[in-house]
Amino acid sequence: MIQRAFLSVSDRTGLLALAERLSRRGVELVASSGTAAHLQAAGIPATDVEALTGYPPLLGGRLKTLHPAVHGAILARPDDPVHRAELEGHGIRPFQLVVVNLYPFREALERSRDLAAWVEEIDVGGVALIRAAAKNHAHVLVVVDPADYPAVIEALEGEADEAAWAELRRRFAVKAFRRTAFYDALIARALAHAYGLEALPDVWVAAYERVAALRYGENPHQEAAYYRDPLAGPEALVRFVQHQGKALSYNNIQDAQAALALVRRFEAPAAVAVKHMNPCGAGVGETVEEAFERAYAADPVSIFGGIVAVNRPLSAALADRLKGLFLEVIVAPSAEPEALRILAAKKNVRVLTLPEEGGVRPAAFSRTAPDRFGALVPEAVTTSGGLLVQTPDAGDDDPAAFRVVTRRAPTEAEWRALRFAWEVVRFVKSNAIVLAREGMTVGIGAGQMSRVGAVKIAVQAAGERARGAVMASDAFFPMPDSIEVAAAAGVTAVIHPGGSIRDDEVIAAADRAGMAMVVTGVRHFRH
Structure with a gap:
């Protein structure tokens, strides 16, 4: 089924195992310069793409694989006589497998605010390779995720029939187009932030990655999943650390977000209790313990089975008070070790805190929830066949x-x-x-x-x-x-x-x- 493969990867996780299995089965391996050197150093035969194109990497490595000898071998339909004749006339042999992952643009965003560094991590050739292979998925298998290498190895060694290979090609092609769409959307958003361009553009692009499949949505018959914005800052709920308790539900996440959004509005120690995305009690005080007592006293009935959020570290004293209540989730910027020990006895309550930075536990929430670049992420709601988008109602009114x-x-x-x-x-x-x-x-x-x-x-x-x-x-x-x-x-x-x-x-x-x-x-x- 697979006679020739092209490999070009930035993330080399699992690559040697895949390449070794391919080589053992007689598959010819062609690779971009860095990938070829990596394979050759491990004793796996691989032809450098330069041998096909006749050109070394140009422009400091910006140009390596954009050449008819590569893309013609990927895009050609072997059942088309015109395509076959053109390949033979130019001495090009087709690829049946393309393994590519992209320059680490997202990691560049994580590392620095240097726009020039971001731009250098925008992959051009890799995206072109993926799109070409995914377009021709009737004949070419494209693999963009190292987690999928075992499936390829299993199909190879299990002597999969054509129907099984065709199903794999279709599934991986869809994944490939999603991966390039995600990549491009991330680039568009990051550059829009960098250049201060409009928050609500004429074409809306979004990049979200799945964090978890949820048991169900608002009701048991609804499917649900939780997705993360890669540009979300450390104070976004999706980046919080869960210390204990069973997995969050769809409704837990919605309520926790509502509680977090309100409690971070206060400069003074504050506590809120939320049910069904509405506060049932809110309080401020000299201490977070006093603030909670006021929030609790506001409606001691509705807090049952609710979400509690505080804007100061969760103390042992407050944890001791909360352990006597039936709560679904507790949200705080951080928690004292003794507070976590006390609440560990309540195995079903989820405790969420901000991630530590440099070993330091956060002492308070900021008043707003910026993304990684300091701008507020627009809010979006789906409609039938459409999307409503608005800037968040997060600013301060002028007294x-x-x-x-x-x-x-x-x-x-x-x-x-x-x-x-x-x-x-x-x-x-x-x-x-x-x-x-x-x-x-x-x-x-x-x-x-x-x-x-x-x-x-x-x-x-x-x-x-x-x-x-x-x-x-x-x-x-x-x-x-x-x-x-x-x-x-x-x-x-x-x-x-x-x-x-x-x-x-x-x-x-x-x-x-x-x-x-x-x-x-x-x-x-x-x-």
Whole structure:
């Protein structure tokens, strides 16, 4: 089946074993200069590509394999008489196997920010070889991953029939095109970052690699997998270290991301509890332990089976407190060794922390989640036959732009509570209402079809704690009824974007109740 093979690899993992098996079965090996030297040094016969092309590597090695003697041998259809005649006329013999992996562009990104170094690791000849072989996969087997070498060896030594070889060629051709697409998308993104080009281009390209196959998606009948953006920085959830517990589920990952996004918004020690991608409690304090107690007290029922995230190292004291709760995931920048020992008794709870750098455990999260190059990664949502892409809602609002629109201005304590509630409400599903006081949420209304319905839920959850609390709304109030419900419950101050055609009526309702109202001019609606 295979009489002649072309090999050109940067990653030499497993190469000698494959080449030795091919050579033993009488397969002629032709290789690019570096690969040929590697094989020859191991005593495996290999012809340097220079012998085919008649040219040494040119332009400092940029040009080695782009030649008809190579590509004609890959692209030719042996069942086409015109192709056969042209090959014979030029003394070219076809290849049936092409083994190529690409210059380590991704590793260059990992090593440095040197644009010139990146450019030198953009493979040209390798991509051309892969595409040529994959295009002609009816006759040529292309192998781009060392992990697939055993499958080739098995087919060789098992005397696979033509049907088995054809299936292997089809499968590896698809993998090859995915690999070059991934490679090109990675290059496009890295260069766009380097040159400061538009975040939302006319053609969207994305490069993601699978981290894990998940047991199922949101429901057991849905298949799911977890993919990683290679440019994701160390503070991206996909790069966190899992210390214990069973594998994360699809829903665990979504909830952990929601918790992480909210808790990293706070400079002070903070804790949040999340259920179904909505915070059920959030708190700040002098210590992370105090912050957690406030988050827990906000809704001690809904936290059951939830996700907890803190923005300071997980202490032994906090771990001792958490071990008595049923939690799915705990997220922290780092964890004290004793905290991990304590939680090890809860074998099903997953503990996630940032990776250590230089042996140092991170002390806090940054306020945003940049990718490796310091830019925020756009958010994408699939639709039927399409993709919606937007820049993330991750910036800071300017408090100087906030306007007091009622006769009464907030007190200093109300201002602190309003700013806290405003940070939390942007992470609650709309229509979103948050009641807060003294560094903690006391009532949250999420995902309702009407805003007044969300207010009623938040007020009911708060109970007596609504009296003296403040209220945040992610979007404007369409009419005064929400203010009237909040006022009746004892809410004293409100913050919202404003912009309704009935703003005057809403403000008048707040004035009648003696409430303070602040308009931000910025909406944080979250579908």
